Amino acid sequence: MMHDLKAATILLLFLAALTGLVYPLAMTGIGREVFPARAGGSLMRVGGRVVGSRLIGQYFRGNGYFWSRPSATAPVPYNADGSSPSNLSPDNPVLLRHVGARVKALRAADPGARGRVPVDLVTSSGSGLDPDISLAAARYQLDRVAACTGIAKSRLQALLARYTSRPFAAFMGEPVVNVLAVNLALDRLRARHRPPGGGARGMCRRTPVSGRM
Amino acid sequence: MMPVMELDTALLVAAIALGWPLGRYMAGVYGTEPFWARRAAAPLERAIYRLCGICAQEEMDWKRYAVALLLFNLAGAVFLYALMLAQGHLPLDPEGLRGVGAGLAFNTAASFVTNTNWQAYAGETTMSYLTQMLGLGVQNFLSAATGIVIAVAMIRGIARNKAPGLGNFWVDMTRTVLYVLVPLALVFAVILMAQGVPDTLGSYVQAHLIAPFTSGKAVVTHQVIALGPVASQEAIKELGNNGGGFFNANSAHPFENPTALTNFLEMVAMLVIPTALVFMFGRMVRDDRQGWALLAVMLLFFIPLSLASAHFDLAGNPALRALGVTQAHAPALAGGGNMVGVEDRFGVGASTLFGTVATATSTGAANCAYDSFMPLSGLVNLFDMQLGEIIFGGVGSGLATMLAFVIFAVFVGGLMIGRTPEYLGKKIESFEIKMASLSILIMPLLVLIGTAIAVVTAAGRAGVFNPGPHGFSEILYAFTSAANNNGSAFGGLAADSHFYNVALALCVLIGRYWTYLPLLALAGSLAQKARIPASSGTLATHTPLFIGLIAGVVLLVGALNFFPALSLGPIVEHMMRLPSHPVVR
Numbered sequence: 001m002m003h004d005l006k007a008a009t010i011l012l013l014f015l016a017a018l019t020g021l022v023y024p025l026a027m028t029g030i031g032r033e034v035f036p037a038r039a040g041g042s043l044m045r046v047g048g049r050v051v052g053s054r055l056i057g058q059y060f061r062g063n064g065y066f067w068s069r070p071s072a073t074a075p076v077p078y079n080a081d082g083s084s085p086s087n088l089s090p091d092n093p094v095l096l097r098h099v100g101a102r103v104k105a106l107r108a109a110d111p112g113a114r115g116r117v118p119v120d121l122v123t124s125s126g127s128g129l130d131p132d133i134s135l136a137a138a139r140y141q142l143d144r145v146a147a148c149t150g151i152a153k154s155r156l157q158a159l160l161a162r163y164t165s166r167p168f169a170a171f172m173g174e175p176v177v178n179v180l181a182v183n184l185a186l187d188r189l190r191a192r193h194r195p196p197g198g199g200a201r202g203m204c205r206r207t208p209v210s211g212r213m
Numbered sequence: 214m215m216p217v218m219e220l221d222t223a224l225l226v227a228a229i230a231l232g233w234p235l236g237r238y239m240a241g242v243y244g245t246e247p248f249w250a251r252r253a254a255a256p257l258e259r260a261i262y263r264l265c266g267i268c269a270q271e272e273m274d275w276k277r278y279a280v281a282l283l284l285f286n287l288a289g290a291v292f293l294y295a296l297m298l299a300q301g302h303l304p305l306d307p308e309g310l311r312g313v314g315a316g317l318a319f320n321t322a323a324s325f326v327t328n329t330n331w332q333a334y335a336g337e338t339t340m341s342y343l344t345q346m347l348g349l350g351v352q353n354f355l356s357a358a359t360g361i362v363i364a365v366a367m368i369r370g371i372a373r374n375k376a377p378g379l380g381n382f383w384v385d386m387t388r389t390v391l392y393v394l395v396p397l398a399l400v401f402a403v404i405l406m407a408q409g410v411p412d413t414l415g416s417y418v419q420a421h422l423i424a425p426f427t428s429g430k431a432v433v434t435h436q437v438i439a440l441g442p443v444a445s446q447e448a449i450k451e452l453g454n455n456g457g458g459f460f461n462a463n464s465a466h467p468f469e470n471p472t473a474l475t476n477f478l479e480m481v482a483m484l485v486i487p488t489a490l491v492f493m494f495g496r497m498v499r500d501d502r503q504g505w506a507l508l509a510v511m512l513l514f515f516i517p518l519s520l521a522s523a524h525f526d527l528a529g530n531p532a533l534r535a536l537g538v539t540q541a542h543a544p545a546l547a548g549g550g551n552m553v554g555v556e557d558r559f560g561v562g563a564s565t566l567f568g569t570v571a572t573a574t575s576t577g578a579a580n581c582a583y584d585s586f587m588p589l590s591g592l593v594n595l596f597d598m599q600l601g602e603i604i605f606g607g608v609g610s611g612l613a614t615m616l617a618f619v620i621f622a623v624f625v626g627g628l629m630i631g632r633t634p635e636y637l638g639k640k641i642e643s644f645e646i647k648m649a650s651l652s653i654l655i656m657p658l659l660v661l662i663g664t665a666i667a668v669v670t671a672a673g674r675a676g677v678f679n680p681g682p683h684g685f686s687e688i689l690y691a692f693t694s695a696a697n698n699n700g701s702a703f704g705g706l707a708a709d710s711h712f713y714n715v716a717l718a719l720c721v722l723i724g725r726y727w728t729y730l731p732l733l734a735l736a737g738s739l740a741q742k743a744r745i746p747a748s749s750g751t752l753a754t755h756t757p758l759f760i761g762l763i764a765g766v767v768l769l770v771g772a773l774n775f776f777p778a779l780s781l782g783p784i785v786e787h788m789m790r791l792p793s794h795p796v797v798r
Contacts, residue, residue, distance in 0.1 A: 020347035027445035031412035055467040083462035085582035087705035089679035116539035126465030134547040171219035173473020
């Protein structure tokens with residue numbers, strides 16, 4: 001028994017050092033040397049300043065931007081230090097109330113959009129940090145974004161196509177638009193097109209907008 | 214449904230294509246004949262044994278084997294528990310996280326040592342980098358290895374002829390980590406990093422929002438992005454059927470599972486070792502057909518259950534449709550269906566399939582919110598676990614439990630044809646049947662009694678999040694998950710309470726050790742028996758008839774035990790949605 005206890009303890013310490021220090025530290029080393037950008041969190045920078053991660057969604061509700069999906073993280077939406085889904089069950093009245101309010105807000109913001117509201121635009125994701133929206137969700141917002149930014153719809157469509165990623169194989173997952181990437185591109189386009197000193201037009205107030213939808 | 218069927222097929226083909234060679238390789242690792250991998254690392258192995266005072270040639274009978282296993286797991290649990298309590302005073306804690314509370318630390322230690330990985334905490338705000346690596350990550354390896362050596366011992370019991378022992382626990386443990394888990398994890402972690410999973414010791418990053426917004430009264434101008442050594446942990450989390458996420462959202466978090474491809478590979482990773490073990494079994498008993506027969510039983514359950522889950526969730530939520538929302542099945546709509554708690558890049562189909570894989574394999578990972586599944590998709594998750602974690606099952610533990618069911622089926626078959634039951638030349642007698650029954654029946658007792666206690670106590674009911682029958686399902690799910698060492702959850706349940714921390718930790722411990730110690734005893738008894746040559750009257754155990762018999766036994770035990778409980782949860786929840794019973798709003 002004592003002999004076994006000694007074997008258990010020493011073997012545990014050895015295997016713990018191997019799998020808990022050598023292995024993960026080797027991986028961080030490989031990450032640093034071989035995939036520095038990805039291992040560091042796929043950060044996106046503007047003028048040297050970190051503005052987000054390509055993989056982590058952000059909350060967009062300005063009229064001149066493509067909106068991201070709702071988020072259930074607390075205390076603020078898209079809290080990337082507290083990933084969480086809503087966990088609401090399909091019949092929970094709270095879910096139905098939330099979705100109803102989101103549909104209303106979208107209809108008000110996109111009066112030009114026709115048809116039913118794409119489901120991903122009114123439901124929160126599994127992580128609350130979904131970086132993407134579906135193609136239908138992006139198209140639903142085209143008229144508004146075009147009107148508010150003054151960028152032609154055809155131009156926006158080309159932009160969406162550029163920031164759409166398709167799965168490795170058609171059956172493996174879904175084609176999606178990266179919201180932060182496309183909105184950063186919108187900012188760049190806008191900066192190039194807008195005359196110096198000119199503001200956004202009428203309904204297209206940009207920041208800050210009120211959260212929690 | 215077509216994409217789901219294609220994905221299901223691709224997944225199983227990949228798991229079998231990788232599992233077959235891996236099974237051969239593992240048979241070599243645990244065999245007695247010279248083997249290239251063992252020869253290559255022999256000096257390292259010898260050094261480890263010398264350091265630990267282990268005599269590698271010593272054969273252990275089942276009691277010695279079990280004692281060594283228990284001591285090793287106990288040492289691991291104490292180590293992990295102490296690490297969590299002390300993390301605030303240890304290095305690699307860039308966020309300055311404090312020590313974990315005793316109740317939560319006990320629950321987490323029990324859960325990670327038993328390969329359950331039930332998480333009553335959010336990783337990014339609770340565990341330091343050191344705890345993630347040296348605590349949780351280590352147990353991801355060692356608890357998986359513990360499961361595998363249980364299966365190895367069980368197979369040896371069946372394969373050996375009049376043998377005194379089941380092998381040497383220390384040697385089996387060391388070889389599992391060195392030759393199987395570490396190499397696989399190394400490869401998979403690098404693939405994950407290449408796809409975007411971060412792996413860094415740097416602190417959390419603060420991003421400046423390009424579009425600040427107000428939340429409540431505060432203006433939010435920054436986003437704190439949690440990071441860490443994720444890829445290394447993610448790899449073993451799936452390969453070892455652990456399922457404990459680095460982040461709270463588990464594999465739904467874009468840093469744990471950034472693309473549709475990683476989603477696919479993570480599913481393959483969950484299946485590959487359980488599949489390999491089935492082939493290893495065939496190899497070690499020198500009859501590959503026996504391995505294929507067990508795989509056939511697993512697929513007989515897995516394929517229909519996975520498709521059913523996808524079907525019900527893809528059908529969408531009629532209540533949302535009534536609000537003017539479209540859930541149409543179009544690629545442009547991320548595949549459509551019930552997208553609540555689902556990430557766009559996967560879509561509903563790949564999320565329900567992930568759920569089936571994670572519950573069938575006892576991994577318990579989640580790439581979506583299982584609590585938000587349509588009722589019958591949630592039922593599939595529950596049922597996968599309630600079958601006893603044998604449809605693939607946890608690494609090793611799944612195959613071991615499956616073999617208990619096989620022995621039970623042999624007994625039933627023997628009764629029907631009026632002959633002494635035997636399996637692969639070993640007579641199955643009353644001791645074996647007692648041990649197999651014990652191991653099979655403990656889990657349902659834990660689940661049903663645990664759920665009953667929770668439902669009648671205020672402390673149990675206090676954790677419920679969703680109203681109506683779904684609240685009952687949340688409790689049933691928690692006890693099912695704990696007793697089966699799965700670890701997934703209907704995440705709405707507030708599980709970090711004194712009641713659930715203790716009750717679920719007890720379920721986790723009893724569900725692990727009371728289930729597998731009888732199986733080691735069974736293996737020990739079988740090992741000592743002489744192999745009798747097959748005769749014309751022997752019940753063949755690789756035929757479709759016998760595959761059907763095993764499936765029948767599994768289904769009967771699973772369905773009879775749990776049908777009443779399932780009726781009170783997801784089934785009544787589904788019935789309430791039918792047109793004649795409109796949902797009350």
